[in-house]
Each structure stands twice: as structure tokens, then as C-alpha cells.
Amino acid sequence: MKTIIFSRFGLPALACAIGLATFSAQAADKWNMTAENPDGNSITEVAKEFAKNVAEATDNELQIRVHGNSMLFKRPEVKRAVQTGQVQLGDVLMSVLGNEDPIFEIDSVPFLARSYPQARKLWEASRPLIEARLEKQGVKLLYAMPWSPQSIYTQKPVTSMADFDGMKFRAYNPATSRMVELMGAVPTVINVAEVPQAFSTGMINAMLTSPTTGVDTQVWDFAEHYYDVQAFIPKNMVIVNARAFNRLSKDVQKAVLDAAAKAEERGWQAAEAETGELTKTLADNGMQVHAEAPADVETALADIGHTMTTEWLEKAGADGQKILSDYKD
Numbered sequence: 001m002k003t004i005i006f007s008r009f010g011l012p013a014l015a016c017a018i019g020l021a022t023f024s025a026q027a028a029d030k031w032n033m034t035a036e037n038p039d040g041n042s043i044t045e046v047a048k049e050f051a052k053n054v055a056e057a058t059d060n061e062l063q064i065r066v067h068g069n070s071m072l073f074k075r076p077e078v079k080r081a082v083q084t085g086q087v088q089l090g091d092v093l094m095s096v097l098g099n100e101d102p103i104f105e106i107d108s109v110p111f112l113a114r115s116y117p118q119a120r121k122l123w124e125a126s127r128p129l130i131e132a133r134l135e136k137q138g139v140k141l142l143y144a145m146p147w148s149p150q151s152i153y154t155q156k157p158v159t160s161m162a163d164f165d166g167m168k169f170r171a172y173n174p175a176t177s178r179m180v181e182l183m184g185a186v187p188t189v190i191n192v193a194e195v196p197q198a199f200s201t202g203m204i205n206a207m208l209t210s211p212t213t214g215v216d217t218q219v220w221d222f223a224e225h226y227y228d229v230q231a232f233i234p235k236n237m238v239i240v241n242a243r244a245f246n247r248l249s250k251d252v253q254k255a256v257l258d259a260a261a262k263a264e265e266r267g268w269q270a271a272e273a274e275t276g277e278l279t280k281t282l283a284d285n286g287m288q289v290h291a292e293a294p295a296d297v298e299t300a301l302a303d304i305g306h307t308m309t310t311e312w313l314e315k316a317g318a319d320g321q322k323i324l325s326d327y328k329d
Helices: 010-027 040-055 076-085 100-108 116-138 175-183 193-200 209-216 242-246 249-283 295-328
Strands: 029-034 062-067 089-093 139-146 149-155 170-171 186-188 206-209 225-227 235-241 288-289
Touching: 040 062, 040 089, 040 139, 040 225, 040 235, 040 249, 062 249, 076 089, 076 139, 100 116, 100 175, 100 295, 116 139, 116 170, 116 235, 116 249, 116 295, 139 249, 170 209, 175 186, 175 206, 175 295, 193 209, 206 295, 209 249, 235 242, 242 249, 249 288
Parallel strands: 029 062, 029 089, 170 186, 170 206, 225 288
Antiparallel strands: 089 235, 139 235, 149 206, 149 225
């Protein structure tokens, strides 16, 4: 017969110890975050630092694993996945939501904000309305980080707007598709990870995107010319499922929001600091980097910007007008 020996603390203490162990195991939340871009991309790296800061601030009570390169969800799926709780957090290009509400396209209106100070001011003017729309859908905005300015990559040199006629252009949201159409080119929506294959198979022979994406995709293997027109500065947002966030303790919620504020500040600083380095990388790898497009192309692009601003205001209505008024004050 086996003898069972209890400690002098007895069953109550044993039960208490088991209870504490169970509580500790349950206390640690493990979240997943879907990120579009690969490791090494500054947006993904800032997201990883955000996750690290959250873990440190909560003593690992909340752990966030960042899955890069669209491993979990593709760009068009991210917001819905967060909204429905398929994943707790997501990193998504804000303007890709333009089909559901034009307010999300504000940072992709061409030639409205072409410098980082202008883009930051535009973000401050639009953020309250962006947050309000997301909240109605069960999504909470944590932070936003800009890309490098969007410019033009082509396989052949461009001397006039006529050179864009029929050119197969990579676009990535409704606003870029419209801009490409007004240029006389043919837009094709391609995700970042698919850019090399799209060039190599002839699906596209030009694209409008950042030097960040140019370097990430090693575009010098497929295109020769880069025109630094700096049409606009789009942003990626990091969003969280509101129900998941609200289930956190107040202390953990504060830690998440504090880490998000730090991530946003670092993100803006990193984007501005790396833009020149990325453009230099394009040149170092053999691309012909043009400080601007030919004069008549620049003029035509400015006209496209005016057209698209008017079109955007017609769609965005009073809220759009408020954003622009606040931005220009």
C-alpha cells in the first residue's frame, strides 16, 4: 500500500499553490500580429520593437508575435481579420480601405502632402475621424507609420506623358489605380511580395511606390529608371481587435498604448531618416535615379493632383473638407 505524505502546510496550502500556478499560466496572453512586409523592412522592425516593449512593460503578461511578409493574411484581408478576431493585431496600409470610406484615402491624394512635416500635419488633422470610423467597426487604432514618398519606377526612360500610354503599372489601392489611369497607363493591383514575379512575367513594366519597396523587392533586377517625384506619403496603421483590447487589464492597456505612442514616434523618425539612404541604394545597384521627372510630366502630374483632390472632396463630403481645412490652417 502506497503512503501519501502531505506537507505540514496541508491541503489548503497545496490547493492555493495549484491555484496560483493556474492563474500565472492564464495571466499570460499570447497575441498574433499580421504584418505585410518582410523582416528588415522598417515598418516590420518598428512593429517588432513595439511587441518587445509591450512584453517588457507587462513583464510578459502580454506577448505579441509578429508574422511578417503577409504570412497570415494578405493586404486586402487584414482589417477584416482583425475586426472578426481571426488575429488580434494587424498592420495594414490605410489607403487600401478607400473602397469602404474615402477618408482612409486622404494620405494618398497626390501632391497634397509631399514632405514629412506636411504628412505629419495631415495625419494630425485626419486621425480623429479615422479613429472614429474604426471604433464603429470594433477596431482600435494603435499607431501609424509613414512610408517613404511614393515615386515612379520604369523599365524604359520617360520623356513625356505620352510615354505612359498603355504602360502596365503596378498599383496597390484605389487612389493609385486612379492616378495611373489619369496618367494614361493601365493599373494592375500587385502585392509587395508579388512584385518581382509581376515584372519578370510582364504583368507590369512600371510601378508607383516607395524606395522602401524598391529596395525590399530589389527592383534594379527588373527596372532601370527611378523618378523621385514624391507624389505622396502613405501610412500603414497598426490596429487591434477592440474586444481583445478591452479584455486586458487597465495596466496592460496603458502599457500597450504607451508602447504604441513610442512606436509611432520612432516610425516617423525612421522613415524620414532612411529615405535618402534607400534612394542611394537604388543608385548603388545601377538604377538611374532622376531627381524629378521631365518638366511637362511634372506639370501634368500636378494637374492630376488637383483633379484627384477635387474628386476626393466630392466623395468625402463635409468630413473631407474639415480635414483639409484643419490641415491648411
